[in-house]
Amino acid sequence: MNLGTVTTTDITTHVIEGVPPFDDDMAVAAAVDASVFDGRGWVDATTGKPVFDAVRRRLGPISADQVYTMVPHFRLGGDGAARDFSIGGFIEYLKDIEFGRRNATESVALAQRLGLPFGDDEDWGIHIAIPLRGTEVHPLIARNVVRLHIRPNPDWQWELSGRIVERGEFSESEKKIYRNDLGLPVLGCGNLYAFPTWLRQVREKNGLDFDTRAADIRVGRKRAAAKLIVQWLES
Structure with a gap:
């Protein structure tokens, strides 16, 4: 399923107040492995590199719950085809991805x-x-x-x-x-x-x-x- 892309702005706009890791777009870009961004600073979620994977590569083996405590709500997609996710919905989406990878081992x-x-x-x-x-x-x-x-x-x-x-x-x-x-x-x-x-x-x-x-x-x-x-x- 094509879920589009995630912008750094989408991420930082909804960070929980008081949780420090991402203060602005540049902080996100520094924290996330830059190789997953395209020319416009978007993370490609259609090639198996969602934000969760990108953040975890930089921060280590942390869980989806830990990552999305920092990012409770954001948007996948753009150009009129955006799809909003709540933290619960996206964590379930991530768990499905991880479960599939796990079962393939x-x-x-x-x-x-x-x-x-x-x-x-x-x-x-x-x-x-x-x-x-x-x-x-x-x-x-x-x-x-x-x-x-x-x-x-x-x-x-x-x-x-x-x-x-x-x-x-x-x-x-x-x-x-x-x-x-x-x-x-x-x-x-x-x-x-x-x-x-x-x-x-x-x-x-x-x-x-x-x-x-x-x-x-x-x-x-x-x-x-x-x-x-x-x-x-x-x-």
């Missing part, structure tokens, strides 16, 4: 495929630490270990890392490989569900046998989720 796809008991909007996290077979200390403090951290965040879905003392480290995410001193195979974007297969490849090709039965799995208080993850690791 492979971390959410993994949770659904495994039947993990997470709510649709739950901010969950999975932490897995798998020690090298024969390790006597707890996986969380093991020096020879593989770790996998998974979140339903479209900008940071998962991170896989490994370390073997005196040999080096390995680290990658769905976006890139950061380090591979160990010469391990790459899991790669879109292959999160194949993590157990990756562990077998590491054992067969690199001679590193990480013991999934000794893994430490943390998913908050979701014990049922931990059991399902154990089954996945053993698959």
Whole structure:
């Protein structure tokens, strides 16, 4: 749906009195990543870059509610085709955008495929630490270990890392490989569900046998989720 554009004037005209971040159009332009503005100083909302995304890029991972506490009412569109939004209506619009991005992640796809008991909007996290077979200390403090951290965040879905003392480290995410001193195979974007297969490849090709039965799995208080993850690791 074409919702037009948002001007900096539209934003600053309706800022709640006493909330300081945007005092004038120049302050908005300084606070928001300038790359999203066109020649007239408008933010293009039709290309997936609404004001919320622009502001959050500059201010960090703040929520829609926090951003729009500053901007309770504004207008999308122009040239006779404007559309007004109340704070509640636009927050719902933003939540729909974020929900769509979240559901498109492979971390959410993994949770659904495994039947993990997470709510649709739950901010969950999975932490897995798998020690090298024969390790006597707890996986969380093991020096020879593989770790996998998974979140339903479209900008940071998962991170896989490994370390073997005196040999080096390995680290990658769905976006890139950061380090591979160990010469391990790459899991790669879109292959999160194949993590157990990756562990077998590491054992067969690199001679590193990480013991999934000794893994430490943390998913908050979701014990049922931990059991399902154990089954996945053993698959």
